[in-house]
Amino acid sequence: MNTPLLEIENLKVEIGNKRILHGVNLTIEEGTVHVIFGPNGSGKTTLVGAIMGLPQYRVTDGDIKFKGKSITSLPVHKRAKLGIGLAFQRPPAVKGVSLFYLLKAIKGSENDILAVADSMNLKDHLHRDINKGFSGGEIKRSEILQMRLMNPALLMLDEPESGVDFENILLISEIIKEILEKEISITKRKKSGLVITHTGFIIQHIQADVGHVILDGKILCSGNPQEILGRIKKYGFEKCAECL
Amino acid sequence: MKLSKSDIQKLQRVGYDSTGDIPRAGTFLTKDHEILSSERKDAGLEILPLKVALEKYSWVENLAFGLVPDEKDNYTKQIASHPPVGYFIRAFPGAKITQPVQSCFFIKTDRFSQMIHNIIVVEPNSELHIITGCTTAAYIKQGSHIGVTEFYIGENAKLSYTMIHDWAPQVQVFPRSAALLEASGTFISNYIALTAAELVQAYPMATVKKNGIARFNSIIYAPQGSHFDIGAGAKLVEPEAKAEIISRAVSSGGQIIARGYLEGSAANTRGHMECNGLLLRDEGSIHAVPELKGNFSQTDLSHEAAVGKIADEEIHYLMTRGLDEDTATSLIVRGFLDVRLKGLPPQLQKDIDVMIEKASLKSTM
Numbered sequence: 001m002n003t004p005l006l007e008i009e010n011l012k013v014e015i016g017n018k019r020i021l022h023g024v025n026l027t028i029e030e031g032t033v034h035v036i037f038g039p040n041g042s043g044k045t046t047l048v049g050a051i052m053g054l055p056q057y058r059v060t061d062g063d064i065k066f067k068g069k070s071i072t073s074l075p076v077h078k079r080a081k082l083g084i085g086l087a088f089q090r091p092p093a094v095k096g097v098s099l100f101y102l103l104k105a106i107k108g109s110e111n112d113i114l115a116v117a118d119s120m121n122l123k124d125h126l127h128r129d130i131n132k133g134f135s136g137g138e139i140k141r142s143e144i145l146q147m148r149l150m151n152p153a154l155l156m157l158d159e160p161e162s163g164v165d166f167e168n169i170l171l172i173s174e175i176i177k178e179i180l181e182k183e184i185s186i187t188k189r190k191k192s193g194l195v196i197t198h199t200g201f202i203i204q205h206i207q208a209d210v211g212h213v214i215l216d217g218k219i220l221c222s223g224n225p226q227e228i229l230g231r232i233k234k235y236g237f238e239k240c241a242e243c244l
Numbered sequence: 245m246k247l248s249k250s251d252i253q254k255l256q257r258v259g260y261d262s263t264g265d266i267p268r269a270g271t272f273l274t275k276d277h278e279i280l281s282s283e284r285k286d287a288g289l290e291i292l293p294l295k296v297a298l299e300k301y302s303w304v305e306n307l308a309f310g311l312v313p314d315e316k317d318n319y320t321k322q323i324a325s326h327p328p329v330g331y332f333i334r335a336f337p338g339a340k341i342t343q344p345v346q347s348c349f350f351i352k353t354d355r356f357s358q359m360i361h362n363i364i365v366v367e368p369n370s371e372l373h374i375i376t377g378c379t380t381a382a383y384i385k386q387g388s389h390i391g392v393t394e395f396y397i398g399e400n401a402k403l404s405y406t407m408i409h410d411w412a413p414q415v416q417v418f419p420r421s422a423a424l425l426e427a428s429g430t431f432i433s434n435y436i437a438l439t440a441a442e443l444v445q446a447y448p449m450a451t452v453k454k455n456g457i458a459r460f461n462s463i464i465y466a467p468q469g470s471h472f473d474i475g476a477g478a479k480l481v482e483p484e485a486k487a488e489i490i491s492r493a494v495s496s497g498g499q500i501i502a503r504g505y506l507e508g509s510a511a512n513t514r515g516h517m518e519c520n521g522l523l524l525r526d527e528g529s530i531h532a533v534p535e536l537k538g539n540f541s542q543t544d545l546s547h548e549a550a551v552g553k554i555a556d557e558e559i560h561y562l563m564t565r566g567l568d569e570d571t572a573t574s575l576i577v578r579g580f581l582d583v584r585l586k587g588l589p590p591q592l593q594k595d596i597d598v599m600i601e602k603a604s605l606k607s608t609m
Contacts (some may be wrong), residue, residue, distance in 0.1 A: 076563040092557045096579020106565050
């Protein structure tokens with residue numbers, strides 16, 4: 001059996017005074033990719049935000065372990081240093097800070113930055129302010145570019161396909177597969193992924209190992225992601241929850 | 245009294261090069277009221293102590309207090325009643341002087357009241373760049389610097405003037421400046437203050453004639469205990485005259501008033517100003533005072549002003565990339581202060597970048 005990379009036990013999370021997650025349990029083993037399906041407002045983004053440690057997501061109960069150690073009280077940057085990466089669905093624009101300057105802070109090597117940016121058609125964006133005036137596709141490519149350089153042990157992707165045209169989905173999928181070491185055999189693979197999606201479109205391009213459905217802040221079922229997606233497409237999320 | 249190694253280091257922080265390694269078109273250096281250096285390297289210009297220039301050219305007398313009236317306030321009256329100390333710098337007609345002239349006003353005696361009068365004449369079709377650094381010896385606790393600077397920019401001439409202040413926390417500073425731009429003249433004025441001063445009060449005003457362009461950029465970082473009352477203004481008095489005022493102010497506990505004034509009085513005049521302020525602590529304040537006055541139907545004047553703190557969302561976003569909170573904050577402050585100053589020699593831009601880097605690192609201390 002594979003070693004667990006991320007273990008979440010009975011996680012309860014609030015935004016302001018409103019409880020969003022009502023006791024989530026989830027274990028992600030090394031080398032596996034999990035996908036979480038759920039409608040808008042079900043708690044998907046809250047879950048990845050809480051794993052990342054973003055302060056607006058307040059953990060009121062439960063525990064998050066990463067590589068066997070509790071990270072629930074660690075600040076965001078320490079979680080990132082441990083190997084947790086999050087590609088945002090809608091990242092903020094940061095005025096005055098160029099993408100290149102951030103990438104330099106992530107990984108000093110200028111040659112690596114230029115090579116990866118070139119492969120993602122972002123060379124011309126390097127000296128622009130992060131996300132300022134970027135199109136939907138450019139934002140996603142920029143997020144994945146940052147992940148490629150951070151090379152996290154756990155790659156979390158929040159709605160990676162939203163607002164992206166087909167061509168860009170293919171491009172970012174290739175880089176995501178690289179980060180997740182999809183080219184090496186499953187027994188040797190160490191990288192893990194947690195993909196958030198409400199359309200499921202992305203898993204046609206990134207093979208996921210385990211699927212989960214989240215509704216009203218609770219994971220209601222887990223299983224083969226393709227089967228789950230099929231049921232959701234056929235019956236919708238509500239019906240899917242009922243039959244499970 | 246010679247300058248010590250520590251004095252030289254202070255001068256270097258405001259753009260003064262004593263090694264000769266960085267190309268300069270000329271040098272003017274004043275310690276208290278003693279002129280230590282007044283030399284030109286470029287034959288296209290003339291650098292003289294103002295006192296000498298007044299003796300040499302009778303017409304210079306007409307320029308003195310021609311733009312800044314000697315009766316303007318108590319400070320200008322003090323300058324007018326004091327023997328002239330300061331420079332006269334002139335670019336000859338058609339001279340393109342690409343290397344900057346460096347000048348420095350240095351206070352070496354504690355409690356000294358330095359009084360300076362400068363006149364700059366940029367003759368038609370010439371180009372001149374000046375860096376003026378003002379600073380004190382490291383041990384200075386108190387003092388004052390009062391300065392009148394008058395800029396005469398001829399037809400189709402260009403002047404960039406970059407003033408860098410690095411004062412001691414209990415020094416008071418009162419520069420009084422004004423510029424006259426003849427037809428198609430260009431004036432770029434950059435003001436950079438990234439360290440504490442008890443009070444700095446400056447409000448240069450440009451009068452812009454036909455097709456002239458005045459640009460004012462100011463970058464201010466105010467630590468606790470400092471007061472900056474800084475502004476710039478332009479009167480667009482003939483057709484096609486343009487002006488732009490950009491200020492970036494960061495308060496880390498200091499008080500900042502960022503003023504701006506644009507007045508359009510002729511056809512097709514255009515002016516725009518941006519006053520952006522960033523508050524890093526609750527103790528500080530930034531008061532943006534943008535003013536527009538249109539005296540003619542075909543003038544186009546506008547302003548944007550914004551004062552606020554760094555958005556938590558931006559800091560947290562950078563932290564998800566592994567940067568700690570202080571590094572994320574300083575990265576954003578650096579970006580905020582990093583106004584690309586147009587028309588500067590590359591070396592000077594590099595010096596300014598280094599200063600901004602240092603100030604942004606201090607923002608989290």
